[in-house]
Amino acid sequence: AQHFLDRITRHQDLGAFLATDPEVSLAQAAEADRRIAAGDTAPLLGVPIAHKDIFVTRDFPTTAGSRMLAGYRSPFDATVVTRLAEAGAVTLGKLNCDEFAMGSANENSAFGPVRNPWDTGRIPGGSSGGSAAAVAAGLAAAVTGTDTGGSIRQPASFCGITGIKPTYGRASRYGMVAFASSLDQAGPMARSAQDCAVLLSALCGPDPDRDSTSLDVPAEDFGRALGDSLEGLRIGVPREFFGEGLAVDVRAAIDAALAEYQRLGARLVDISLPRTELSIPVYYIIAPAEASSNLSRFDGVKFGHRAKEYTDLLDMYKKTRAEGFGDEVKRRIMIGTYVLSHGYYDAYYLQAQKIRRMIADDFRAAFTNCDLIAGPVAPTVAWKLGEHGNDPLADYLADIFTLPGSLAGLPGMSIPCGFGEGGMPVGLQLIGNYFGEAKLLNAAHRFQ
Ligand code: GLN
Numbered sequence: 236a237q238h239f240l241d242r243i244t245r246h247q248d249l250g251a252f253l254a255t256d257p258e259v260s261l262a263q264a265a266e267a268d269r270r271i272a273a274g275d276t277a278p279l280l281g282v283p284i285a286h287k288d289i290f291v292t293r294d295f296p297t298t299a300g301s302r303m304l305a306g307y308r309s310p311f312d313a314t315v316v317t318r319l320a321e322a323g324a325v326t327l328g329k330l331n332c333d334e335f336a337m338g339s340a341n342e343n344s345a346f347g348p349v350r351n352p353w354d355t356g357r358i359p360g361g362s363s364g365g366s367a368a369a370v371a372a373g374l375a376a377a378v379t380g381t382d383t384g385g386s387i388r389q390p391a392s393f394c395g396i397t398g399i400k401p402t403y404g405r406a407s408r409y410g411m412v413a414f415a416s417s418l419d420q421a422g423p424m425a426r427s428a429q430d431c432a433v434l435l436s437a438l439c440g441p442d443p444d445r446d447s448t449s450l451d452v453p454a455e456d457f458g459r460a461l462g463d464s465l466e467g468l469r470i471g472v473p474r475e476f477f478g479e480g481l482a483v484d485v486r487a488a489i490d491a492a493l494a495e496y497q498r499l500g501a502r503l504v505d506i507s508l509p510r511t512e513l514s515i516p517v518y519y520i521i522a523p524a525e526a527s528s529n530l531s532r533f534d535g536v537k538f539g540h541r542a543k544e545y546t547d548l549l550d551m552y553k554k555t556r557a558e559g560f561g562d563e564v565k566r567r568i569m570i571g572t573y574v575l576s577h578g579y580y581d582a583y584y585l586q587a588q589k590i591r592r593m594i595a596d597d598f599r600a601a602f603t604n605c606d607l608i609a610g611p612v613a614p615t616v617a618w619k620l621g622e623h624g625n626d627p628l629a630d631y632l633a634d635i636f637t638l639p640g641s642l643a644g645l646p647g648m649s650i651p652c653g654f655g656e657g658g659m660p661v662g663l664q665l666i667g668n669y670f671g672e673a674k675l676l677n678a679a680h681r682f683q
Pocket of ligand 1: 336337338339361362381382383384385386387414522634
């Protein structure tokens with residue numbers, strides 16, 4: 236723990252951490268030492284990790300990357316945080332992220348951007364940008380992230396690390412500051428599939444009293460299949476993931492990875508996910524709709540920021556939210572409110588829900604011909620800080636390959652598979668069928 240705390244101090248310029256508390260971390264480490272001495276064999280005993288600042292924690296402040304929650308301290312821990320602590324993990328602190336997890340570059344954090352350790356002039360990806368940068372820079376052994384539309388996979392890809400988003404409902408959302416509840420899912424990010432398997436096994440499992448969408452599926456040992464042969468594994472390669480928008484450098488790295496899978500005994504199967512492009516408008520209707528509802532709790536009354544001067548209650552709400560939220564969050568609240576409003580609901584929200592179902596059906600059809608799906612995580616390597624400027628659409632479009640799996644609730648991961656333009660890492664995305672985490676992790680492990 237001391238080693239990582241020293242590194243965190245030395246690499247503050249990356250902007251990866253929003254909060255640390257050495258006293259708390261070292262006390263947890265000492266407690267882990269006592270448990271080890273007493274013969275405890277918990278799987279993560281003494282392993283120093285850190286949490287995306289979307290998970291509420293009692294021992295550290297929680298901001299969700301927003302001025303709205305600056306200085307907020309939760310009276311309880313998120314279930315994921317509790318589970319990892321029970322497994323023996325030591326918490327180093329909280330990690331920077333896009334405000335309320337809305338973003339693809341970590342440039343939407345109220346507390347400044349995160350820099351990519353491979354090239355500090357570039358973004359680390361988002362929204363779990365601090366998480367990915369921390370692992371890549373060796374500031375934590377492993378970390379948590381959340382993935383609503385790609386926020387574990389895309390920053391993992393951009394920072395050359397491994398991350399997995401489990402099947403929707405595997406991990407409890409209790410204590411995860413809500414963005415889009417029908418999509419939000421927690422998962423680990425680490426240096427290898429093997430490390431991810433250990434963390435995922437610890438953090439998953441039913442939480443029926445606290446998250447009504449957590450699945451009644453017992454936690455499993457996701458590492459149990461690591462080492463299985465890939466002989467005869469059918470890997471679906473979706474045509475639509477290799478179109479015009481895919482940069483040549485990324486394509487070359489992905490093609491090489493697919494060839495490596497063939498050498499490992501897998502068979503490549505041409506598949507189609509015909510509604511891939513529609514996942515962008517569908518996601519950017521559904522996610523803001525849910526966000527506009529979820530974020531109504533930040534009203535200056537219950538917790539967080541409250542405007543200093545106001546005339547009446549309505550004025551207090553308005554000023555609090557105008558001051559507390561950043562531009563991207565405001566944009567999404569407006570879009571979400573619009574698509575849910577009378578007269579537009581059928582045309583936008585309902586239509587999006589119908590296409591969401593069709594996207595899930597496309598995957599269902601594809602999985603009759605393959606065991607897992609492989610393709611790029613993102614169309615390019617990490618872009619330069621500020622490169623997308625004030626163009627939110629540029630960020631949205633870059634989510635094209637991660638959104639379909641999110642909308643379908645499927646497990647997905649990113650594994651490092653080479654380097655592209657500027658020597659930046661490229662991630663290979665593997666998408667599994669529902670509950671296919673063990674198979675995904677094995678495929679990743681064999682590759683690594
Ligand atoms: N980039 C997507 C968005 O901004 C996904 C974010 C996420 O998965 N949290 O909504």
